[in-house]
Amino acid sequence: MSRGPGSPATTGRSVLFALPAVLPVLAVLGVSLTAAVLQSLGLMPFIGPPDLSFEAWTGNTGELFRATGLSLYIAATATVFSVCIGFLIAAYVLAMPRMGRIVAALSAATIPIPHVIGAGAIGLLLSDSGFLERLLGMPDAFPVLVGGPWWIAAITEYAWKESAFVALVVLGSIARSVGELCDAAATLGATATQRILRVVLPLAMPSLAVSAVIVFVYTLGSYEAVWLLGPTSPEPLPVRAVRLFGSVDLAARPQAMATALVSVAVGAAAILAGILVLRRVRGFR
Amino acid sequence: MSSRLEFRGLSRAFGQAEVLHEVSLTVEPSRCVALLGASGSGKSTLLRIAAGLDDPSSGQVLVDGSDLDGVPSEERGLALVFQKPLLFPHLNVVDNVAFSARMTGQSRKAARRHAMAYLELVHLSDLARRSAGCLSGGQEQRVALARALARNPRILLLDEPFSSLDSRLRDDMYSLVEDIRAELAPTIVLVTHDRREASILADSIAVLDEGRILQHGPVAQLHYQPATLAVNRILGGLNALSGRVTGGIHQSVFGRVPVQPGMVDGPAFLVMRQEAIRIVVTGEGTAVGSVTGLKSLGAHTLVRTEVTGDHGPSGTLTIDVAGEPDVTMGQVVGLKPVNDSGWAVTR
Amino acid sequence: MIPTLQPASASMRRTLPGGTPMRMVLGLLLVGWILLPLVPVLLWSVAGSWFAPAVLPSSYSLQGFSALATADAARAAASSLCLGAGVAVTATPLGYLGAIAARELPALPGRVVELVLLAPLAIPPFALVMGVNVALLRLSTPPFAGVVLVLAVTALPYTAFMFRSALATYDHRFEEVARSLGATTSQTARHVRLPLLAGATARAFFLAFLVGWGDYITTLLIGGGQLLTLPMLLGSAASATGNEQLTAALSLAIIVPPLVLLAALTLPASRNRRK
Numbered sequence A: 001m002s003r004g005p006g007s008p009a010t011t012g013r014s015v016l017f018a019l020p021a022v023l024p025v026l027a028v029l030g031v032s033l034t035a036a037v038l039q040s041l042g043l044m045p046f047i048g049p050p051d052l053s054f055e056a057w058t059g060n061t062g063e064l065f066r067a068t069g070l071s072l073y074i075a076a077t078a079t080v081f082s083v084c085i086g087f088l089i090a091a092y093v094l095a096m097p098r099m100g101r102i103v104a105a106l107s108a109a110t111i112p113i114p115h116v117i118g119a120g121a122i123g124l125l126l127s128d129s130g131f132l133e134r135l136l137g138m139p140d141a142f143p144v145l146v147g148g149p150w151w152i153a154a155i156t157e158y159a160w161k162e163s164a165f166v167a168l169v170v171l172g173s174i175a176r177s178v179g180e181l182c183d184a185a186a187t188l189g190a191t192a193t194q195r196i197l198r199v200v201l202p203l204a205m206p207s208l209a210v211s212a213v214i215v216f217v218y219t220l221g222s223y224e225a226v227w228l229l230g231p232t233s234p235e236p237l238p239v240r241a242v243r244l245f246g247s248v249d250l251a252a253r254p255q256a257m258a259t260a261l262v263s264v265a266v267g268a269a270a271i272l273a274g275i276l277v278l279r280r281v282r283g284f285r
Numbered sequence B: 001m002s003s004r005l006e007f008r009g010l011s012r013a014f015g016q017a018e019v020l021h022e023v024s025l026t027v028e029p030s031r032c033v034a035l036l037g038a039s040g041s042g043k044s045t046l047l048r049i050a051a052g053l054d055d056p057s058s059g060q061v062l063v064d065g066s067d068l069d070g071v072p073s074e075e076r077g078l079a080l081v082f083q084k085p086l087l088f089p090h091l092n093v094v095d096n097v098a099f100s101a102r103m104t105g106q107s108r109k110a111a112r113r114h115a116m117a118y119l120e121l122v123h124l125s126d127l128a129r130r131s132a133g134c135l136s137g138g139q140e141q142r143v144a145l146a147r148a149l150a151r152n153p154r155i156l157l158l159d160e161p162f163s164s165l166d167s168r169l170r171d172d173m174y175s176l177v178e179d180i181r182a183e184l185a186p187t188i189v190l191v192t193h194d195r196r197e198a199s200i201l202a203d204s205i206a207v208l209d210e211g212r213i214l215q216h217g218p219v220a221q222l223h224y225q226p227a228t229l230a231v232n233r234i235l236g237g238l239n240a241l242s243g244r245v246t247g248g249i250h251q252s253v254f255g256r257v258p259v260q261p262g263m264v265d266g267p268a269f270l271v272m273r274q275e276a277i278r279i280v281v282t283g284e285g286t287a288v289g290s291v292t293g294l295k296s297l298g299a300h301t302l303v304r305t306e307v308t309g310d311h312g313p314s315g316t317l318t319i320d321v322a323g324e325p326d327v328t329m330g331q332v333v334g335l336k337p338v339n340d341s342g343w344a345v346t347r
Numbered sequence C: 001m002i003p004t005l006q007p008a009s010a011s012m013r014r015t016l017p018g019g020t021p022m023r024m025v026l027g028l029l030l031v032g033w034i035l036l037p038l039v040p041v042l043l044w045s046v047a048g049s050w051f052a053p054a055v056l057p058s059s060y061s062l063q064g065f066s067a068l069a070t071a072d073a074a075r076a077a078a079s080s081l082c083l084g085a086g087v088a089v090t091a092t093p094l095g096y097l098g099a100i101a102a103r104e105l106p107a108l109p110g111r112v113v114e115l116v117l118l119a120p121l122a123i124p125p126f127a128l129v130m131g132v133n134v135a136l137l138r139l140s141t142p143p144f145a146g147v148v149l150v151l152a153v154t155a156l157p158y159t160a161f162m163f164r165s166a167l168a169t170y171d172h173r174f175e176e177v178a179r180s181l182g183a184t185t186s187q188t189a190r191h192v193r194l195p196l197l198a199g200a201t202a203r204a205f206f207l208a209f210l211v212g213w214g215d216y217i218t219t220l221l222i223g224g225g226q227l228l229t230l231p232m233l234l235g236s237a238a239s240a241t242g243n244e245q246l247t248a249a250l251s252l253a254i255i256v257p258p259l260v261l262l263a264a265l266t267l268p269a270s271r272n273r274r275k
């Protein structure tokens, strides 16, 4: 990409362009994080005088840890499934001329569907005596998927929505080059399986890694599916935060903020880890 | 380790359009055949079919007499170097060359050792650890060549591999191909649209035009004894004078020229390469012409003359003269064939 | 949004291990995976009564859709539309400006602008809203404006990314060529830049619209129940039991308009490409 000439005039104009985009982001993010920190420490109470207290952070660490662990489990599992299924979709679309086009169109068409709808749909599909159980003839051994202990319905919803996203990202990044490179690999003696594992997969690796980080951070902080499809307890971070935030007990506010800040921190850590891994992947090349 | 490659009655149609039509061609072991044709004539399609990347509509590809139908590319033992280098971006130079050895299950170390030998062959062992993305065009193409050779192919297929290189690099690549032929003696099919490249590298040239092989023969034969006007044109011949053959003699404005034996009497074109005509003083030549154009090609000059005579309608003859010719526009000069006999074609 | 696909090459086709039956099975599995969750939505939206263990409804009716024909639902649809439009109208030009700035600034400030534009992706939406809510209340911002502001910030990474990738392939020498052919600055903008960036603008607008149209959590937390949108109706219908028809009808009411828009945007383009 060619940058414009870096003359002072251009730079000045660019700064002017950047301000309307950058300022709202900085303002909203800055105010939000600052206010969250202050509120979590009791320095910005809803009513009454400010009073520094670490109660929200230290008071119920067990529950906070459990919520964090649960959120990590849900996000990690959903990410693994999304990435695997997304790669499968992308490979299928690249390999099959006609059917692939249909799969690509269907998969892309699910992207505009909001998560709250996806959660509703998965609820109708997987719930007790839902569509899937009826399709299977109401077996006695049908597991509790919605509201069950393993959060399967919520994870399925994330995997359903996000695998389409992963497929879109992977296709966008490798569709142009992969056909020719597979031709080259075939003439060099690579079998079908070797072409998938030694050519297509490494080529898709950077885009898979980037989309994995995005999916992980997104599912970590997403509320709708875990709220609609999960059991009432234990609570993952978003559900806990939203419940405390809406609580009539004003003392719950600082705890809600602490929970929100923990999820921000976990997300940031995941992004940092992702960047480090990506560096490795690139350096490995 | 080199093999005989044979195309037998090979056709390929994409929908309505027939891209290859009944192509038959044999390449003997360790020979190099150049497939010469304009772009869009079906050259790449033929190579892709040979490599198993595309299937023919009808016809066969045989290697050492056995039909390759249904054999997947990876088991054919042919290596194809594409027009683009197509180096794997996730592998460095040596791992690109080691790719085929890795595919056969060799350890990384053994595969790399094997690859280094081929990198030395293309004079790139210094860049073994470079990432594939940080090479110049010529280096990329040399790595692609080494990668193909490292497979120990029975047959090497080259699809315009040098067409994106500048002329000096191309000359380097030509001597590299000579080295490779001397050292490994693979059977080579070289696809090109450049007749100079075909003449330099190949033992014989097959001319492909709109999906048909027009002629296949040694380099000199293609130049001086083309089968048709089209072959003459594709090999850069500029002269074809219409006239008549009677009793083995072609008559035209150029006079009476004995042609190849076996020509039946009737209308025919006299094909004379521009390099095979000399400008002489009027009276000494077999014909006279007036100079109508001078075009410098650097060390050579093309002199265009309008030839009129009593043996037919007037015609244009172009003569390739080394250096600066001693003629001016409008001057009347004598013209004389270098050899006493000529070559006639009927179409 | 659907990437242009090269025709799958023959060896790519042979790249899927297993024979034709395996590929058929895989194709059916993938289509099933994508479509299966939508089947009960479609069926429930037209079901009259449908009791377990029946696989198909025992009677059909439009009661789900008729439950949508209320003043509340109409108001919710109007709010959703305004929200989507408001977010799109705000985030699209801002994304364009940000992308231009990131491209034209020198390396370091350009990177900073890029990072700032991507930063909202890293913050969970509920956390963003919870913190900012106090400030919005203290400034007594109307809920609608507050939601649009926060959602525009959420949508900015997407719109900026769309313009970033379009500008990456948009060679600004096109404009230099136009200038050298005698076009004025404004003619260049109208005849070169605008048509070349039209696709990216449409995609960015569409994505930003979706952020507003389908939002649940931001509306819930900032609106505090005052701002009623279609997803809010859906959330309360889906969280209660026995509302399957209404849930399904609402889902379709939210999904179908953007899909029609998407089809209208992409189908003519891909048809042109094939010609």
Ligand SMILES: Nc1ncnc2c1ncn2[C@@H]1O[C@H](COP(=O)(O)OP(=O)(O)O)[C@@H](O)[C@H]1O
Pocket: B014, B019, B037, B038, B039, B040, B041, B042, B043, B044, B045, B046
């Ligand atoms: N996959 C394909 N589908 C349709 N037409 C094709 C395909 N591949 C090649 N062609 C057509 O076949 C003709 C010959 O192509 P090609 O073999 O690439 O020519 P060359 O390599 O000699 O330039 C061209 O007209 C091209 O448009």
Ligand SMILES: [Mg+2]
Pocket: B043, B044, B159, B160
């Ligand atoms: Mg070609």
